[in-house]
Amino acid sequence: MxxxxxxxxxxxxxxxxxxxxxxxxxxxxxxxxxxxxxxxxxxxxxxxxxxxxxxxxxxxxxxxxxxxxxxxxxxxxxxxxxxxxxxxxxxxxxxxxxxxxxxxxxxxxxxxxxxxxxxxxxxxxxxxxxxxxxxxxxxxxxxxxxxxxxxxxxxxxxxxxxxGTTGFVYDTTKITHTMKSWQDFIDTAQKEAAGTTSLLEDPWEVSAIALSALGYSLNTQDDKELEEARTIVIDQLAPNTKAYIGNVATGMIQGSFTLLQAFNGDARQGLSEVSNPEDWKFVFPTPSANLxxxxxxxxxxxxxxxxxxxxxxxxxxxxxxxxxxxxxxxxxxxxxxxxxxxxxxxxxxxLIFPSQKVLDRLEPSKQTPADQIRTKIFADAQARSGA
The missing domain is CATH 3.40.190.10 (Periplasmic binding protein-like II)
Incomplete structure (x- = not known):
């Protein structure tokens, strides 16, 4: 053989x-x-x-x-x-x-x-x-x-x-308070994690951070709701975002990030590769995220x-x-x-198996005509970040 x-x-x-x-x-x-x-x-x-x-x-x-x-x-x-x-x-x-x-x-x-x-x-x-x-x-x-x-x-x-689903992982030696929600993510990106935050290279996922924090459907097509989300992404997240990346594990290993939006399985991979996994924590954030x-x-x-x-x-x-x-x-x-x-x-x-309680509050992403708006939000965020 x-x-x-x-x-x-x-x-x-x-x-x-x-x-x-x-x-x-x-x-x-x-x-x-x-x-x-x-x-x-x-x-x-x-x-x-x-x-x-x-x-x-x-x-x-x-x-x-x-x-x-x-x-x-x-x-x-x-x-x-x-x-x-x-x-x-x-x-x-x-x-x-x-x-x-x-x-x-x-x-x-x-x-x-x-x-x-x-x-x-x-x-x-x-x-x-x-x-x-x-x-x-x-x-x-x-x-x-x-x-x-x-x-x-x-x-x-x-x-x-x-x-799988989407959440975030953070370095507990740099961010010492407990984080549970997407609002916590937004607030921390502007404070302890300013300049050391990464977002996924995905327009839907980036807009979902703000939409979830606002309590809106992650698939909303409402212009007003999307404009509110845009304000958060462009004015609060983008100026403090260092990079838009898909390979979260690499970002964790490099040591230059303290807060990273991540797919749960990718965060698990990162934890298996960093030298200090005990210093990192993954969150299935409230109130909702993608399934x-x-x-x-x-x-x-x-x-x-x-x-x-x-x-x-x-x-x-x-x-x-x-x-x-x-x-x-x-x-x-x-x-x-x-x-x-x-x-x-x-x-x-x-990290592989969120509880049924978490699964029940997740919202599967959908393709809608409003994806064009999300793509524009994402492009403008990257420009604001200098990415």
Whole structure:
């Protein structure tokens, strides 16, 4: 096995798991150059085979975020079903949508991974085909918190692949008071963390800080409410923001930031890499924050639909859930995963699994015409910050 090259091809080199962030890709992704990955040395369990009309197609084309699945699990799928897996990566939902839109059902891709907020737009343009849940029997293991979402009420087109939320992490040696809310974040950014604050490189998330502190819906389209949020972002946050970054872990390691808006899994990664994790604290802030969901889906015109269903079924299997969580840093939406993670003794489990009380107050992001206003707020904030 040591000399055998597996039929799993990545268009970017495999890099260390520790550098993974939800949306921050290192240089090299999307650049041609095939790398081979081996599953040697890992005992990867496989779920029961789904019911299909016959033998699976011999190939599967996966188009996903860079380094967003354990190569060992992909190799295990290939070995079990004798399916060659080709993996291409993209860096944004916009890139995915553009690729599928221009190909008009002839992209050649089978499985894709859009963020939930983008699915209504993709359905409007017929970019995704219906799933046959009979071919995904592991769907029965999905947590109800992450099924029947607003963007796909009956899971006709998507299944949760990973989920998370947004909060902030702060250095308790520099910020000594307890922080609980987005208002605390705004106030502290103007005081102890002035000039050492970072915001996410995401217009929706940045506006959400102010909207939440004001008590408004994070998806509001009201001009007056958005103008109030703009005032906070431009006049209170932007002048005190040092950078807009996606790789929060790097920001924590550099030591030049004391307050960072962060996705929970990325903050967990940072805590695993800094030399002084005991000095940092992550907050699931009140009153609300985003509940994002990335989803498995099948592209319209997928040339290998049976293999696509079998692959999705495998990747949401309870038997592989902990390995996926350990690799990507985010839960995959299966029931009982918190208990499995506890048995596996994974680090910082409280950052991976917010309580049901926290989940109940989160608000999933949506695409609306007001996104243009949020984009303008973000651009003006960056200009005010000198970023």
């Amino acid at each position: 040591a000399n055998k090259i597996p039929d799993v091809h990545f268009l970017a080199p495999r890099v260390k798991t520790s550098r993974l962030t939800r949306r921050a890709l290192l240089a090299g992704f999307g650049v041609a150059g095939l790398g081979a990955l081996s599953a040697c040395g890992r005992n990867t369990k496989m779920a029961a085979s789904p019911a299909t009309d016959g033998k699976l197609e011999s190939k599967l084309n996966l188009y996903s975020w860079g380094d967003y699945d354990s190569p060992d699990l992909i190799q295990a799928f290939k070995s079990k079903y004798d399916v060659l897996v080709q993996v291409d990566s993209y860096g944004s939902n916009e890139e995915l949508v553009a690729k599928l839109s221009t190909s008009r059902g002839t992209s050649g891709y089978d499985v894709v991974v859009p963020t939930g907020a983008n699915i209504p737009q993709m359905l409007e343009h017929d970019l995704l085909q219906e799933l046959d849940l009979d071919l995904i029997p592991n769907f029965k293991h999905m947590d109800p918190n992450f099924t029947n979402q607003y963007f796909d009420p009956d899971n006709k087109y998507s299944v949760c692949k990973a989920w 994002w969901t990335d989803c498995w889906a099948i592209a319209t015109g997928a040339p290998h639909p049976d293999s696509a269903h079998a692959f999705i079924n495998q990747m949401i299997s309870p038997e592989t859930a902990v390995e996926q969580l350990d690799y990507i840093g985010y839960p995959i939406g299966t029931k009982g995963l918190a208990e499995q993670a506890k048995k596996a003794d994974l680090d910082e489990q409280d």
